Amino acid sequence: MTVLSLFSFPFVALILSLWSSSAFASSDYHEHLLLHPLPQSSLLASFNFRSNTSQQSFDQQHFRYLPRALGQILQHAHTKELHLRFTTGRWDAESWGPRPWNGSKEGGTGVELWAWIDAPGNEEAFAKWITLTQSLSGLFCASLNFVDSTRTTRPVVSFEPAGDHSAADQLHLLHGTLPGEVVCTENLTPFLKLLPCKGKAGISSLFDGHKLFDAAWQSMSVDIQPVCSADGECVVQIEQTVDMVLDIDRSKRSRSNPIPRPVPNEQLVCDTSKTYNSDDTCYPLEKTNDKAWSLTEIFGRSLSGVCPLTDFDGSSDQSVCLRVPHERGVFISEEAEEIKKEDGFTRCFKLAPSVPFDLSIPQQPVNTEVPLDEPVLHAERTIVGHGQERGGMRIIFGNPSNTSAVDFIYFESLPWFLRPYIHTLHATITGHDGVLREVPASEIVKETYYRPAIDRERGTQLELALSVPAASTVTLTYDFEKAILRYTEYPPDANRGFNVAPAVIRIVDTAHDAPIYIRSTSLLLQLPTPDFSMPYNVIILTSTVIALAFGTIFNILVRRIVTLDEAAALGAQTLKGRILGKFVAIRDRLRGKDTKVE
C-alpha cells in the first residue's frame, strides 16, 4: 500500500489543491495550463477548462458557461453524466511515466463515449443512447452515429459514475467506442466553440490544429456531471481537457517547411566520449532535456492574455504552471508575475489581462531533474497467430512494484466478427527470476463478467477482475475465430483490416479516491477478405457454363446424327434435298472439285 501511495500523480495533486477552494461556486469558470517537459525532448501540455452551472439554472435552460448546444442534447437524451474522448497516438509510459490525470481524462485511440442515461428500462435507455450519439455526431463532426448495438456495451464493474446522482434516477451506463475514427481539426473546431472564450483569449488561444494533430499523443475530453456539496446544493459541472505531448524539435519546425532536412556536418553535435577511427564519422548525442524553447515557437502563437470570464479567487489566477527545476532560468513577458512553489519543481505565472504572454526557456545544463514516477502497471495487447481463420489474443501485464500486488479490472469489447473461445483463456506468470510458470487462469482471474456476442447484433463484452503479484509479469492468452462477413458488410478499405477497440484497465487503488485508468492500443484484425471482383467473375463463369451446357443439350435435342450414306439417302428423297444436292454439285463443279457424294 505504501508503494502504491507513492505513485500519486503530482499534477493531479497540485491542480486539485489549487482548486479545491472554489469547487462549489454556483456559477464559475476556471482554466489552467500545465507545461511539463518530459524525457526525450518532449513537452506535455495539459489544458483544463472547468465551469459550473447550478442545477436549477440548468433545468430552466438558463445556460451561461455550459454550452447551450450540449446542454439541450443532454436534456433531450435524459443523460445525467457524459464522458467523451477524442484520442490519437500512444502514450509512451516507459519514457514518460504515468499518464496525466491518472488516465481518467483520456480515451482509447479514436473516439470513446460513455454516459449514464436516466430511463425506466434497458430498451428506453438504448433509444436515448442512439439519440445522444446521433446528436453528438452532428455537434462534434465525428461519426458517432456509427455507435450502434454492435458497438455498444454495458460495463458492469469498469466504470463508476463520477458525479453525485440522486437515488431516484434509474441510471443505465452505456459505453461505445470507434477505434478507427480519425481525430482532426473538424473535431477541435466544435470543441473550441464550447469554451466560454472560444479560443480567442486565455490559454485556449494557444490551440492550433496544426500543432495539436502533429503531437505524438493527444487526448481531448469533455466530461459533464452533477456535483453536489454536503449541504445538498448541486451544480452541473463541465470539464474540458486537452492533453498533448509535443516533440520540441518537431514543433519548432516552420509550418511551411516541416520536412526534416539532414543537419549539416558542421552543426552535428558528436558524442566525444566515443572513439573515432576517422574524422568524417559522428555518433550524434542523444536528445537531452535542456533544450531551449518558448511558447511561441512550440505552439506557433503566443498566449493572448486571460479569458475575462475566469473567476479569480485564491491562487486560481495563476493559470499557467511549469514544471522544471527551480535552478532553470525562465524568461517571461514583462507584465506577468512568477510564483515558485515549495516543491522545488513547480512555478506558476500570474498573467496580466489582455497582454500577450510568452515564456521562454534558454538552453542550460541542469543538475537536477523533475522526478518521474513509475507507472503502477504496464499493459500490452496484441493479436497473435496466423492464417485467415483463427487467431489469438495475448495480453501482457507487468507489475513493476517489488512489494505489492496490483488488483485491477480488465475490460474489453470485441466486435462480433471476432469470436473468442473463453475456455482457452490461459495464464502464465513470469516472476522476477525470469522463470515462466503456467498457472490455471482462475488463480489470476478473480471474477469474470461475460456477455457473448450475437452475430450482427452485438459484440462480446468481457470484464475480468485480475490480480498480478509483485514483481512479475502475467500473460493472458485466448484463441478466437474470425467470422466471414457478407459481401455488402465489408467497408471500402477492407484490406486495411478491421479495428478492434482498445482494452480499458481500471486499477482499483484503495490509497486513491479516484481509480487509475490505462488503455491499451487499438488493434487491427485481418479478416478473410474476398476479391471484390468475385461477383462479376461468378456471373461471367456461370453464364459461360450455362451457355455451354445449354448449347450442347440443345444441339443434341434438335439435331439428328446420321451417317453419310443415310444423309445422302435422306437428302435424295425430298424435293428440297434433291434441288439442294444439285445446287451443291453445280457449285463444286464450278470450283473444280470432284463430287464427294457418290
Added chain:
Amino acid sequence: MALLFRFLQAFAVLLLVSAVAAEHTSNWAVLVSTSRFWFNYRHLANVLSLYRTVKRLGIPDSQIILMLPDDMACNPRNAFPGTVYSNADRAVDLYGDNIEVDYRGYEVTVENFIRLLTDRLDEDVPRSKRLGSDAGSNVLVYMTGHGGDQFLKFQDAEEIGAWDLADAFGQMWEKKRYHELLFMIDTCQANTMYTHFYSPNIVATGSSEIDQSSYSHHADNDVGVAVIDRWTYYVLEFLETQVTSVTSKLNLGDLFDSYDESKIHSQPGVRWDLFPGGEQEGRLRTVVDFFGNVQNVEVENANATEPGSLKEDLAEIARLVEKWQKRDEEYSAILGNSTGNVTQDLPSSSLHLKLKSTVGTTKMAEDTSWGKRLVGISVVGACTAIWVAGSILGRSSV
C-alpha cells in the same frame, strides 16, 4: 393534368415578374468528394477549395454540407499535419482552423447522399447533417471523384448512376427543396452524369464529354501526389480572381465562357434546357446567386391565394391529412373484419422481443455445488435403470 396546369401557371407568374422570380431567400451548398485513399488527395482538395470559396462568399457552415470520405489533413502520410493544399505554392491552407465536416469517412455513401438530398432521414439525425433548403433556396451541388459513362464511384465500392441522381433531383423539386439548382461535376466523362435530369430550374455543368478523361492539374512534390484537377482549378481561378466579393455582378455566362479547352484538356459541357428561358435566361444568373449567400426575407401576404402561397399550402395539407385519415380508417375496418386476432398477436411478439434483449452481462462462476452433480448422477442413473429394465423386459417377452 391539374399538376401540369399548376406548373404552367407557376411558369406564367415566373415569366411575368422575372425580376421577382430571380430572388431566392437562402443559399445551400452540397459539396461531395467521393474518393477514398491518399492518392485521391486532389479530390478532397477540389471540394475543400470550393468549400473555402462558398464560405468566403458568405454561406455559413450551417448551410454547407461537406462530405469528405477520407482524412487527408491528419493522414499519417501527410507531411503537413492538419493541412490540405490545392496548389504547390501552398499559399492557402484549405483545412484551416475552422472547418465543419458533416459527413466523413464511411458515412459518405450513395444512400446517405440521396437521403440527404431528399431528406429521407431518421428523426434523430441532427440539423448539421440535413439539407434544410426550401422552395426559396438556391442549391449548389458539387461532386468530384472517379466516374465513367453515366456513373460516379463512391469510395471505390459503389456507384451512383445518372438516373439515381436525376430522380433524387426530381424528388427534391417535388418536395419544393430548391428554387434553382446549379450542378457541377468534375470526373471522367462527367457530362454523362446530367443527361437524364428532368426536373426544372437546373443548370448543370461538367468537366468532360463522354469518352474523355478529366485530368489533374499539377502535383506537389512534398505532398507527393496531384493536388487539384484541371477543370476545378480553372473554375476556381475564375472565382478567386474575378468574383472577389458578394456584390460581384458576373454571371454564369461569364463563368462558362471562361472555360478554355486548351487548358482544361477536355471539353466541359453545360446544360441549359431545364432552366426556364433556356440559355438566354440562365446566363443572366449571377455567380453569387449560387456561390454567395443572401438573406432575403420573403414577405408574403397572409391572405394571398396564388399558387404556392401559405394559405394554399395549408389547405392542401389539410386535404391530404383528411384523405389519409379516411384511408386509414377504411384500412383498419378491412383488417378488423377479415382477421379479428391480428391485434391480439401484436403484444405477444413485442413481449418476445423484450425477453430476447434483456439478456445482459452475467458473472461467470465456478460451480462446485454438489446439488447439480447429484441431479446429474440421478438423471444418468434413472436413464440406466430404464435401459436395464427395458432390456430385461424385452428379453423376457421373447
